[in-house]
Amino acid sequence: MVENQNNNQNQPRKKSGNKIIATAAIVGVVGGLVGGGVSYYAMDQMNNGQGNGAAQTSISSSSSKVSEKSAKNGGTMTAAYNDVKGAVVSVINLKRQSASSGTDSLYNSLFGDDSDSSSSKNGKLETYSEGSGVVYMKSNGKGYIVTNNHVISGSDAVQVLLANGKTVNAKVVGKDSTTDLAVLSIDAKYVTQTAQFGDSKHLEAGQTVIAVGSPLGSEYASTVTQGIISAPARTISTSSGNQQTVIQTDAAINPGNSGGALVNSAGQVIGINSMKLAQSSDGTSVEGMGFAIPSNEVVTIVNELVKKGKITRPQLGVRVIALQGIPEGYRSRLKIKSNLKNGIYIAFVSRNGSAANAGIKSGDVITKVDGKKVEDVASLHSILYSHKVGDTVNVTVNRNGKDVDMKVKLEGN
Numbered sequence: 243m244v245e246n247q248n249n250n251q252n253q254p255r256k257k258s259g260n261k262i263i264a265t266a267a268i269v270g271v272v273g274g275l276v277g278g279g280v281s282y283y284a285m286d287q288m289n290n291g292q293g294n295g296a297a298q299t300s301i302s303s304s305s306s307k308v309s310e311k312s313a314k315n316g317g318t319m320t321a322a323y324n325d326v327k328g329a330v331v332s333v334i335n336l337k338r339q340s341a342s343s344g345t346d347s348l349y350n351s352l353f354g355d356d357s358d359s360s361s362s363k364n365g366k367l368e369t370y371s372e373g374s375g376v377v378y379m380k381s382n383g384k385g386y387i388v389t390n391n392h393v394i395s396g397s398d399a400v401q402v403l404l405a406n407g408k409t410v411n412a413k414v415v416g417k418d419s420t421t422d423l424a425v426l427s428i429d430a431k432y433v434t435q436t437a438q439f440g441d442s443k444h445l446e447a448g449q450t451v452i453a454v455g456s457p458l459g460s461e462y463a464s465t466v467t468q469g470i471i472s473a474p475a476r477t478i479s480t481s482s483g484n485q486q487t488v489i490q491t492d493a494a495i496n497p498g499n500s501g502g503a504l505v506n507s508a509g510q511v512i513g514i515n516s517m518k519l520a521q522s523s524d525g526t527s528v529e530g531m532g533f534a535i536p537s538n539e540v541v542t543i544v545n546e547l548v549k550k551g552k553i554t555r556p557q558l559g560v561r562v563i564a565l566q567g568i569p570e571g572y573r574s575r576l577k578i579k580s581n582l583k584n585g586i587y588i589a590f591v592s593r594n595g596s597a598a599n600a601g602i603k604s605g606d607v608i609t610k611v612d613g614k615k616v617e618d619v620a621s622l623h624s625i626l627y628s629h630k631v632g633d634t635v636n637v638t639v640n641r642n643g644k645d646v647d648m649k650v651k652l653e654g655n
Contacts, residue, residue, distance in 0.1 A: 305545045306379050306386075308441045308538060309510055319452050323466050325509025328435030329377040330502055332403035332460035333389045333412070333426070337396065338365040367399055374455035374502030375402065375426065376437050376511060378544070385433035387426040388544050389501030390516055391417045394424050402428055403460045405435075416547030420555070421486065421535060422516055425547045437503060440510030442536035442620075445474035445489065453493040453515055453532070455502025462498070469493030469530070475618040477564045478533065487564065487619040488533040489513045495532030504534040512537045539620050542627060556631045556652035558602070559595020563587045564618045565607065582640060584617045585609045600650040602639060609645065610638035626652065 373393030379386040387402060394400050400412045410432050417424035449471040456463045473490040491504060495518045504513035513534030520528060546553055563576060565585050578587050586608040591598050608616055612635055616622045629635060631654035638647050 305548070306439060306541050308439050308541055319450065319466075319468055319505075319507060322505050322507050322509040323452060323454065326376070326435075326437045326454055326503050326505050326511065327464055327466075328405045329437035330454045330464060331375045331377060331387060331405065332456040332463045333373045333375040333387070333393050333501055334369055334401040334403060334409075334460070335371040335373070335394055335397040336367040336399040336401060337370040338398045339368050370397070372456060372459040372498055373500040374498065374515070376501070376503045376514065377433055377435065378437050378439065378511070380430050380433045380436055383430045384427040385430050385436075386415070386544070386548065387412065387428065388514060388540060389424050389426060390514070391419050391422045391424045393501050394426070395419075400426060402426065403456075403463060404432060405464060408432065416551035416553075418543055418547065418553045420553065421539065421543050423514065423535065423540060423543045423547070425544050437511045438509070439537045439541055440506050440508060440512040442474075442489065442512050442538045445471050445506075445512060445536075447471055447473060450507055451491055451493055451512070452505050453491070453495055453499060453502060453534075454505060455495075455499040455515060457494075457496035457498045459498050467494040469532075472531070473567065475536075475564065475566060475620065476533070477562075477619050487536065487539075487623075488516065489536055491532050491534060492530035493532060494530075499532075510537075511540075514540050536620055539623065542624060546627075554631060554654055556626050556629050556633065556654060557595075558597045558626070558637075558650060559592035559653065560588050560597045560602065561590040562608070562619060562622070563589055566617050579605055580607045580640065581643075582607050582609070584615075585640065586616055586619065586622055588639075596650050596653045597637075600637070600648045602637065602648060602650070603641070606639035606641050606646075608637060609640050610636075612636055613638075 371393070373389060375387040375389035377385050377387050394414060394417065400414060401409055402412045403409050410428050412426040412428050415425040415427050451469060451471055453467045453469070455465060457465050469492040471489060472492050475487050476490040477487050489504060489512070493504070495515050499515045500517070502515045503511045504515055506512050513536055515532065515534045517533050519531035543553060563578070563586070565578070565580070565582055565587055568576070568578070580587060588597070588602065588604055588606045588608065591602060591604050608622065610616065611622065611625045614625055616625065626635070629652055631652055634649050634651050636647055637650050638645055
């Protein structure tokens, strides 16, 4: 807890033996996808009611960047793990609990409380959930940590448990619910190692990777699991209606792994672990389907969060599907009429949105933006996010086999 930080800095955190710990995921998205944060609050309330390295040298100023090097499959992963283990931390979400009795607290959490809320504002900070994070930069007296937004969502305070067992207070620099990313900062004196980002564009299916984080919380901090890249660019839909291109891996990702590192054999972070598929839409249990946010998108987002604390996105006003990797048999099910193998298929156009106003239609395939090829949603986002709201971009779409250039004025999200 924050109040006892100085007494506990050098000791790993321990959980009380007389409480049942709930290991439910914090958030979920469609199709059985769950975030990897582990939550303790709900079951604690029920129990109360019953009875009471050195800095990364390639980074300058306050911006991160993708390494020019990138590794494919090869050799032992022990060296890769050693390159990041000191940079992977546990992120602790703290909330203030009401000073009322356990029974009252449980009742209020279920049915609300119309009384003065000062007791909860002045209540004791307790661990609500835990996740993982990666120290990626040391600059201007601060160490910067990337994690998932859902790991720190709703927190009254945030702490970080470092690899050496020391617990320190952290500040939320910025967060973005769309990409489920957040940046924290701690005093630079606590940073002993920073991780380096690799280039996620060079990932290949079958490539060996490891996932590093704190499954089930800080008790299992610095856990490493090994697997492969199952798909380098998988487009999924989240519960909020957003689409995201993610890395699919069979490396074990469990509640608490959210915000941790997906690492290639060169010891570079090529993704931030975010969620897993626990079951299919018909309830069938699923194993070995975890997802990570690609490092190239992570770098873009964290740099913006450090500068501005939030993300304001230009958008086209469309719902899309990346054609890359979609089997022929699924094209008819998805009502994809185009014969193109690459590009961004437009499944839906928002009424009065940027794309609609420019004349873009459902069924068009975006092949270029500003003259640059786009083959996945991440590359489309990367180009769009390099612009500001109100900018005009040139979008090339393939319609009925012919390329058509259109000027699109970008609107904000």
